[in-house]
Amino acid sequence: MTTVEADPVQTGQAVVSLDSVSKQYGSGSNALLALDKVSLTVRKGEFVCLLGASGCGKSTLLSLIAGLDRISAGTLDIGGRHVSLMFQEAALFPWLSVSGNVELPMRLRGVARAERKQRAGELLEIVRLKDFGGKRPHELSGGMRQRVALARALAQNADILLMDEPFGALDAMTRDILHDELERIWREQELTVVFVTHNVREAVRLGDRVILLSSRPGRVIEDFPITHERPRRIDSPEVAGQAAEITDRLRAEVARHAN
Amino acid sequence: MPIKYPSARAGLEGVTGSLPAPVEKPDAAKDRITGLDALELGGKSEKGSLGRRVWRSAWPKLLAIAIVMLAWQIVVWAEWKPVYVLPGPATVFEDLGTLIKTGDFWDGVRVTMLRAVTGFGLAVLIGTIVGAAVSRFTPLRAAIGSLITGLQTMPSIMWFPLAILLFQLSESAILFVVVIGAAPSVANGLISGIDYVPRTWLRVGQVLGMTGFAKYRHLILPASLPSFISGLKQGWAFSWRSLMAGELLVIVPGALSIGVRMQQARDLSESSLVISFIIVVLVIGILIDVLFNAADNALRKRWGLTGS
Numbered sequence: 269m270t271t272v273e274a275d276p277v278q279t280g281q282a283v284v285s286l287d288s289v290s291k292q293y294g295s296g297s298n299a300l301l302a303l304d305k306v307s308l309t310v311r312k313g314e315f316v317c318l319l320g321a322s323g324c325g326k327s328t329l330l331s332l333i334a335g336l337d338r339i340s341a342g343t344l345d346i347g348g349r350h351v352s353l354m355f356q357e358a359a360l361f362p363w364l365s366v367s368g369n370v371e372l373p374m375r376l377r378g379v380a381r382a383e384r385k386q387r388a389g390e391l392l393e394i395v396r397l398k399d400f401g402g403k404r405p406h407e408l409s410g411g412m413r414q415r416v417a418l419a420r421a422l423a424q425n426a427d428i429l430l431m432d433e434p435f436g437a438l439d440a441m442t443r444d445i446l447h448d449e450l451e452r453i454w455r456e457q458e459l460t461v462v463f464v465t466h467n468v469r470e471a472v473r474l475g476d477r478v479i480l481l482s483s484r485p486g487r488v489i490e491d492f493p494i495t496h497e498r499p500r501r502i503d504s505p506e507v508a509g510q511a512a513e514i515t516d517r518l519r520a521e522v523a524r525h526a527n
Numbered sequence: 528m529p530i531k532y533p534s535a536r537a538g539l540e541g542v543t544g545s546l547p548a549p550v551e552k553p554d555a556a557k558d559r560i561t562g563l564d565a566l567e568l569g570g571k572s573e574k575g576s577l578g579r580r581v582w583r584s585a586w587p588k589l590l591a592i593a594i595v596m597l598a599w600q601i602v603v604w605a606e607w608k609p610v611y612v613l614p615g616p617a618t619v620f621e622d623l624g625t626l627i628k629t630g631d632f633w634d635g636v637r638v639t640m641l642r643a644v645t646g647f648g649l650a651v652l653i654g655t656i657v658g659a660a661v662s663r664f665t666p667l668r669a670a671i672g673s674l675i676t677g678l679q680t681m682p683s684i685m686w687f688p689l690a691i692l693l694f695q696l697s698e699s700a701i702l703f704v705v706v707i708g709a710a711p712s713v714a715n716g717l718i719s720g721i722d723y724v725p726r727t728w729l730r731v732g733q734v735l736g737m738t739g740f741a742k743y744r745h746l747i748l749p750a751s752l753p754s755f756i757s758g759l760k761q762g763w764a765f766s767w768r769s770l771m772a773g774e775l776l777v778i779v780p781g782a783l784s785i786g787v788r789m790q791q792a793r794d795l796s797e798s799s800l801v802i803s804f805i806i807v808v809l810v811i812g813i814l815i816d817v818l819f820n821a822a823d824n825a826l827r828k829r830w831g832l833t834g835s
Contacts, residue, residue, distance in 0.1 A: 408568070
């Protein structure tokens with residue numbers, strides 16, 4: 269259900285297309301339908317937020333797009349593009365320095381040492397951690413580790429960045445500042461982002477579109493274009509107003525599961 | 528961390544007037560995040576001076592030694608056994624002092640340590656190969672996974688009759704038992720390390736496209752290192768025990784090891800010397816344990832597993 273009329277960035281090229289994608293776990297009477305005929309399109313340079321209550325299959329959807337899991341039915345097309353995925357935990361490797369973690373994707377691709385050192389420096393500069401390359405992950409705060417994870421994801425040179433509640437474990441102040449940072453990096457690096465969250469304001473704060481999913485099974489309920497001018501603030505009246513509208517839809521969806 | 532002077536900078540911009548007036552200073556966002564980082568990293572506590580730290584970790588050990596010495600001395604004073612059978616600490620430490628000044632003693636230590644290092648080295652090699660193979664191939668795992676744990680619980684002294692039949696009274700008999708005692712611990716350490724690689728790390732490996740050898744090289748092996756080290760530590764303890772049993776049972780002609788010298792002291796009813804050798808074996812065991820702990824602590828500190 270892509271709202272063709274309202275979308276401000278419709279002109280971009282589609283980088284992710286899902287057409288009636290279903291995902292079922294198990295089989296027979298134990299079968300669990302996680303996603304039911306989900307169709308959506310993400311265009312180049314777009315920032316799309318996937319929003320839903322528990323059990324809406326948000327994370328499943330990301331795993332499918334990332335190719336970590338197979339779809340059960342429908343078609344999913346990312347045109348052979350490279351995908352990178354970030355989680356709620358930074359999951360940095362403690363045996364590597366901060367810089368070593370950022371270099372790892374390049375090491376796996378066989379990038380020469382000097383080049384990957386230089387690139388890691390640039391990426392750490394982008395996430396504003398250039399003085400921390402020699403530190404160990406545990407010496408950084410949670411917010412800093414998440415930025416290192418972002419730098420590592422960028423080091424994959426992926427066309428599409430998938431983020432699975434990346435700021436879910438951070439305190440409100442840190443999250444607020446990281447929203448600014450992510451927005452800046454998205455704009456400067458011309459990224460395409462699919463961002464999963466259950467925080468409505470976060471979705472409205474960040475997204476060009478907020479796609480609301482139903483729970484058990486996950487279906488697209490509505491696709492909200494967010495047209496407020498950037499940079500936005502999470503506590504601005506516009507963001508709060510739109511968030512309230514979406515929250516009402518989400519509440520109605522949650523109430524549906526009462527019986 | 529570089530100190531920033533946002534106000535001074537803003538003042539400069541005002542003077543030159545080259546920049547358009549933004550809603551917010553261009554560095555404001557940067558300052559915010561750098562400031563946040565500084566706040567979150569701040570307040571690391573001091574550990575105190577080196578002397579204090581050494582004293583803090585040393586005094587419980589010294590106290591423990593003092594208690595043991597006192598208990599020992601009390602038993603001697605109580606005349607539970609005649610002093611020539613159970614001499615007091617003063618006599619024993621005097622004899623020990625004389626003993627460690629002799630070249631013969633150090634030759635014995637050299638023979639024993641050479642065996643220990645060889646046996647342990649072999650055990651590590653074999654344990655690592657077996658552990659890696661077992662965790663890599665599922666059928667192997669089902670077949671010999673539990674066998675390894677069974678071997679670990681086997682008292683090493685049970686192997687000596689077989690070892691002597693297989694290798695006669697030779698170095699090989701001792702090495703055989705040392706290796707069979709230590710290798711299962713090493714293998715088990717590696718296997719459980721590989722089994723318990725955190726799921727989130729495995730997912731990151733998947734996202735980064737790690738497969739086959741690269742996955743082992745960059746993820747599985749480094750991630751299993753802490754468990755492997757504790758396997759090594761346990762393996763060492765088993766090999767040291769097996770070795771001491773071996774040296775008392777398998778007397779190889781010409782090799783005057785610590786165990787042989789201890790047996791000789793017993794044959795001559797020199798209790799003081801027997802206890803001295805016990806202390807020597809204990810001290811060597813403790814020293815090696817300290818080395819393993821140092822390696823373990825260094826790793827934990829580097830990885831941030833110390834809880835602070």
